[in-house]
Amino acid sequence: MxxxxxxxxxxxxxxxxxxxxxxxxxxxxxxxxxxxxxxxxxxxxxxxxxxxxxxxxxxxxxxxxxxxxxxxxxxxxxxxxPPPSLGSDLERFSLANAALELIEGLTIEGEPNERLYACLRGVLDGLIEVEVDQVESLFWYYQLRVLDALGYSPELQQCVGCRRDLTDSWLWFSPAQGGSLCAACGQGVGMRIPRESLTFLTRLQSLRTYSKASLPPAPQRRGEIRTALNTFFDYHGSGRGSLRSLHFLESLRRDQSALKT
Ligand SMILES: [Zn+2]
Known part of the structure; x- marks a missing residue:
């Protein structure tokens, strides 16, 4: 043989x-x-x-x-x-694991993808470097780069229904339709999301290389961004983009906010 x-x-x-x-x-x-x-x-x-x-x-x-x-x-x-020194930082550690899980779940054996390799290398380095308030933004940036490297980039700049610019203050996002929708086209076909969140994702998507200073400040509301990206992966990866590490992190966040109230 x-x-x-x-x-x-x-x-x-x-x-x-x-x-x-x-x-x-x-x-x-x-x-x-x-x-x-x-x-x-x-x-x-x-x-x-x-x-x-x-x-x-x-x-x-x-x-x-x-x-x-x-x-x-x-x-x-x-x-x-060597593996990145993430110490006891659970958020960085969970996101680094989620970065690995995404590649494992979404690739098949024997198919090289140099861009995907560079994305993974970049996020593992970046997760040590970024400030604490940028950790999640870096992961979202990574998720967008992975989608791009796999040929599934979501349309975030204009409505996928009518192709108009997105000017409403609340918009829609639909993995099945491939991205964002205006207030008129999106009713009932996706999840509701503030324009501020989509504008932020558009800025991340337009970054061609990551450097410590290049990430824009994350918007106040983060839940919709998490959901939008994760459901997009679920939809286009037939469930293989669903991440155990992110579920763990989500339960951790819930516990922390329960403690604060
Ligand atoms: Zn529209």
Whole structure:
């Protein structure tokens, strides 16, 4: 059976124990997309894989790939970039996990996407750098870039129904229709959202590169933005864009606001 040797950069999306000494990992590689691998002996003290298979680490891997196998064999793994130091910050940690979950849920094995790889690399770096009030904005920016890289960018600048500019103070957003709708076209087909929130998303969408200073200040109301983006992923990813980490974060936010009242 022919086998191919693959040498590529990769980010560890998932990593778990297998048997007494080995590890199984899902990687998002730059050259061949998602790849599931086994690393034999990875859990031995003197393993040649070192800490390279830690979640969120960026590594350079050498892997033997056979088309007929679901699990490929990892031969070498060198650490390029350790996992981001997110400390005990639950919001940053949950969003970093959600960033991995999105890639795992929305990509299929063997389909590389360099832009998606760059998005993931960027958000993992950015989540350490941004100020606390920009953490969620960075994640929304990441979600929009992921949609763009997958070819599902929502239309946010004009009404997807009548193509007019969006001037009403309350608008609508519909994943099924592909984006925003004016007050007249949107009745009954989507969720209601303030124009301020859509304007904010439009500004995020127009950012071509992220830098610490480039994120606009987030609007007061954030709930509609979360819902709009998450339902868009649910709809276009057939449920595979639904994120456990975000549900966890949402329950955390509810608990915190319950404590304040
Ligand atoms: Zn319209």
């Amino acid at each position: 022919p086998r191919t040797i693959i040498k590529t950069k990769a980010i560890v999306l998932r990593s778990r124990r297998m048997g007494e000494t080995s590890r199984m990992a899902t990687l998002f590689t730059e050259d061949v997309g998602k790849l599931k691998v086994t690393a034999k002996g990875a859990r031995r003290v003197k393993s040649k894989f070192g800490s390279g298979l830690d979640l969120m680490a960026e590594v350079h891997v050498v892997c033997y790939v056979r088309d007929t196998r679901d699990l490929q064999t990892l031969s070498e793994c060198h650490l390029l970039h």
